Amino acid sequence: MTEPNMTTPDIRLPSTIGPLVARHAEDAAFYWSQLDNASNATQIGVEKYAHFNRLLDAHLEGLSVAGAEGLRHSLSALDRWKGAAETFTAAWLASALDDADSMKRVLEHVRVRPDAQLRGLVSALVWQQSTSARQWVTRLAAPGNDAPDQVAALRAAALMGDDGIATLPVSLRELMESQNSFVRAAACRVATSPNSADILMRALHDTDINVRAEACIAIACFSQSERVAPILSQCVTAQANLGQQATGWHQKQSMRRLLRWVRHLAAITPLGNSDIAGLLNSLPPRVGLSFVLHHGDCAHLSWVIDCMERPELARYAGWVWQSLTGVNISDQGMIISDLHHADDENLDGIVEAPSDSDHGLPIPDVSAIRTFRIPADLPLGERCLLGQPLTPHHAVEILETAPQALRVIAAQMLGMASPDLRPSIRGPAAFQQRQISVLRARLAA
Numbered sequence: 001m002t003e004p005n006m007t008t009p010d011i012r013l014p015s016t017i018g019p020l021v022a023r024h025a026e027d028a029a030f031y032w033s034q035l036d037n038a039s040n041a042t043q044i045g046v047e048k049y050a051h052f053n054r055l056l057d058a059h060l061e062g063l064s065v066a067g068a069e070g071l072r073h074s075l076s077a078l079d080r081w082k083g084a085a086e087t088f089t090a091a092w093l094a095s096a097l098d099d100a101d102s103m104k105r106v107l108e109h110v111r112v113r114p115d116a117q118l119r120g121l122v123s124a125l126v127w128q129q130s131t132s133a134r135q136w137v138t139r140l141a142a143p144g145n146d147a148p149d150q151v152a153a154l155r156a157a158a159l160m161g162d163d164g165i166a167t168l169p170v171s172l173r174e175l176m177e178s179q180n181s182f183v184r185a186a187a188c189r190v191a192t193s194p195n196s197a198d199i200l201m202r203a204l205h206d207t208d209i210n211v212r213a214e215a216c217i218a219i220a221c222f223s224q225s226e227r228v229a230p231i232l233s234q235c236v237t238a239q240a241n242l243g244q245q246a247t248g249w250h251q252k253q254s255m256r257r258l259l260r261w262v263r264h265l266a267a268i269t270p271l272g273n274s275d276i277a278g279l280l281n282s283l284p285p286r287v288g289l290s291f292v293l294h295h296g297d298c299a300h301l302s303w304v305i306d307c308m309e310r311p312e313l314a315r316y317a318g319w320v321w322q323s324l325t326g327v328n329i330s331d332q333g334m335i336i337s338d339l340h341h342a343d344d345e346n347l348d349g350i351v352e353a354p355s356d357s358d359h360g361l362p363i364p365d366v367s368a369i370r371t372f373r374i375p376a377d378l379p380l381g382e383r384c385l386l387g388q389p390l391t392p393h394h395a396v397e398i399l400e401t402a403p404q405a406l407r408v409i410a411a412q413m414l415g416m417a418s419p420d421l422r423p424s425i426r427g428p429a430a431f432q433q434r435q436i437s438v439l440r441a442r443l444a445a
Contacts, residue, residue, distance in 0.1 A: 016066045016067075016069040016070075018069070018073075020062075021062070021063065021066045021069050021070055021073045022073045022076075022077075024059045024060075024062035024063045024066070024070065024073075025059075025063060025070070025073040025074045025076075025077050025086075025089055026077065027055070027059045028056060028059035028060050028063060028074075028088075028089045028092075029077065029081075029083070029085035029086050029088065029089050030085070031052050031055045031056035031059065032056055032085050032088045032089065032120075032123070033084075033085045034052045035049065035052050035053065035056065035426070036084070036085070036088075036119070036123065036426070038052070038404045039404055039408060039425065039426055040259070040357070040404065040405050040408065041357060041403060041404045041405055042316075042319050042357060042358075042361060042403050042404075042405045043357075043360055043361070043403060044403055044404050045401070045402065045403045045404070046400065046401065046402075046407075046429075049404065049429060050429040053428060053429040057428075060089075060092060060093070060096075063089070063093050064093065064096050064097070067097065070093055071090070071093055071094065071097065071099060071102050074086070074089045074090040074093050075090050075102060075105055075106075077089070077090070078090045078105075078106065078109055079109075082109060082113060082116065082117065083116065083117070083120070084116060084117050084118075084119050084120035084123075085120060086120070087106060087109060087110060087117040087120030087121050087124070088120035088121070088123050088124045088127070089124075090102065090105075090106050091103065091106045091120065091121045091124035091125070092124040092127060092128060094106055095124060095125065095128055095130070095132050095133050095136055096128060096130070096132065098132050103136065106121065107121075107140075107146075107148075107149060110148050110149075110152065111146050111148045111149070114147075114148040114151070114182075115249065115250070115253050116249065118148060118151060118152055118155075121152045121156075122152050122155045122156045122159070123426070125137060125152070125153075125156035125160075126156050126159045126160060126164075126424075126426075126427055127427065127428055129160075129427075129428065129431060133156075134160070134163065134164060134167045135167075136153075137153045137156050137157050137160070137164055137167050137168070138153075138167045138168070138169055139153075140152055140153035141153035141154060141157070141167075141168050141169055141170060142169055142170070143169075143170050143174065147178075147180040147182055147183050148182075150175075150178075150180075150183050150186070151182050151183055151186045153168070154168070154175070154183070154186035154187055154189060154190055155186055155189060157190050158186075158189035158190045158192075158422075159422075159424060159426075159427065161420070161421065161422060162192075162420060165190050165192065168190065172187060172190065172191055172196055172199055173199055175187035175190075176199055176202075176203060181206070181207075181208035181210060181211055182210070184203065184206065184208065184211045185208065185210040185211045185213075185214045186214075188200060188203060188211065188214035188215050188217070188218045189214060189218065191218045192218075192221070192419045192420060192422075194222050196218070197219065197222055197224070200215045200218050200219050201215075201219070203215035204216065204219075204228065204231055209235050209238055209239065210257070212231060212235055213232055213235040213236075213239075213261050215228075216228035216229075216231050216232035216235065216264070217232070217261070217264045220232075220264065220267075220268045220416065221415070221416050221419040222419075225267075225268035226268075226270070228268070229265065229268045229269050229270075232261060232264065232265045232268070233265055233269070233275065233279060235261060236258065236261050236262055236265050236279070236283075237279070237282050239254065239257060239258045239261060240258055240282060240283050240284065240287070242254055243255055243258055243284075244284075255287075258287060259287065259290060262283070262287055262290055262291050262294070263290065263294045263408070263409075263412060264412070265291070266290075266291045266292075266293075266294035266295040266296075267294060267295070267412055267413065267416065269295060271295070271296075271297045271299070271381065271382070271383065272297070272299070272381075276295075276300070279291070280292070280300075280303060285307055285310065285313055286313060286316060286355070288303075288307075289304065289307055289313065289316060289317055289320050292304055292320060292324075293320045293323060293324065293405075293409070294409055294412070295383070296324065296382075296383035296384050296385055296390055296409075297383065297384075298324055298325065298374075298378055298379070298380055298384060299380070301321060301324065301325070301374075304317050304320050304321045304324070305317070305321065305366060305369055305370055307320075308321070308364050308366045308369065309366055314363055314364060314366075315358040315359075315361040315362070315363055315364075316355065316358050316361065317364070318335075318361065318362060318363065318364030318369075319361050321364070321369065323385065323386060323405075323406060324384065324385065324386075324387075325374060325375070325378060325387050326375075326378075326386040326387020326388065327372070327374075327375070327387065329362060329364055329365075329369065330362050332368075332372070333365075333368070334364060334365045334368040334369050334372060335362040335363055335364060335365055336363050336364075336365045337363075338363060375387065385398065385406065385409060385410070386398070386402070386406070390409075390410075390413055392413075392414060392417060392439075392443055393443060394410075395409075395410035395411075395413050395414050396410070396414070396436060396439050396440060396443065398410035399411060399414070399423060399425075399432075399436055399439075400436060404425055407425045408425050410423075411423040411424065411425050414439060418439070418442070421435060421438060421439070423435045423436070423439065
């Protein structure tokens with residue numbers, strides 16, 4: 001009688017599980033989108049940002065462990081959706097695995113739709129904070145490369161700071177002689193040395209509005225804001241007019257550019273400037289509110305209160321008033337119930353629709369706010385935020401505790417004071433914390 005065969009079957013488990021890897025790619029794109037859209041968020045602070053950051057890192061790690069299978073799913077998602085988020089995920093993984101062929105596929109996508117996908121590539125290079133990412137910056141910035149490649153490298157280098165800028169294989173002078181205006185505009189972002197002033201001054205006469213605006217922003221960091229503020233104001237007005245003519249995705253991109261320029265214009269425009277009233281009337285009201293918030297002059301609070309009368313602006317205008325004065329309108333009982341305020345209906349003839357980011361903000365009681373006695377110690381005649389002068393110490397405190405929409409103001413103020421550092425509110429949370437530690441050390445010294 002023969003013994004039964006008791007040998008164990010040869011069962012080979014797969015090294016990866018396809019659906020799980022695909023989910024990592026989908027969720028990585030999703031959480032990057034949350035972080036990317038948080039730049040102007042009024043209700044996302046440091047802790048929530050760090051939470052999204054951890055979730056993103058977890059999914060990126062899953063893709064990295066999956067290796068080639070992770071790349072396959074990431075590139076498949078990019079082929080299908082062609083978005084900035086999918087570009088980020090695929091580019092991050094291609095750089096992490098140093099897979100030149102996969103990065104080539106990513107770049108082919110970006111070159112076709114740079115407006116939609118470039119920011120994902122830039123973010124991927126910055127997010128990685130690695131030698132591989134800096135090497136890719138060097139490769140992409142090389143002379144003769146396609147314009148989207150060079151623009152991505154320049155923007156990434158600017159966000160990386162001195163470490164990134166040092167990797168660029170081409171001089172600022174050569175970049176500013178490029179035939180492509182987008183390359184010239186991006187080059188202005190890496191012009192952080194005072195030795196670049198002469199080159200940037202010539203860029204103020206460039207035929208392209210983007211180049212002129214970015215040159216103004218760069219020059220302002222060298223304490224020459226009074227010279228460039230009028231030029232940047234002209235660019236802002238022209239861009240606002242262009243945005244009103246654009247539609248769909250182009251309108252979104254136009255608005256993103258306009259808000260960036262407005263933030264910088266607000267920071268360099270002298271308080272009490274007689275041209276501000278005309279500027280506010282020429283801007284879309286929501287953009288005007290952003291200007292007032294970043295400008296920090298409480299002399300414009302009455303204009304902000306007037307904006308509260310408009311249903312589609314009420315929530316955001318109330319939040320701007322609260323952010324300038326430091327007076328919490330909910331704690332003071334200066335809000336009304338959503339049931340008595342139709343901000344999503346009866347908006348016939350209104351130019352701007354309510355923003356999704358406004359949901360969750362309280363609706364201000366305009367009558368109560370008009371009669372509210374402003375605190376006597378509210379700083380007047382100087383730039384302020386949350387009821388205090390916007391000093392470097394206060395700005396660092398805001399970076400550590402405030403929502404993203406206020407952190408961006410503090411980061412900009414500190415970046416103009418320290419062009420070699422330029423704090424970021426969009427990079428990895430750990431990188432942001434390191435920058436804050438450096439700022440704390442400088443202030444202490």
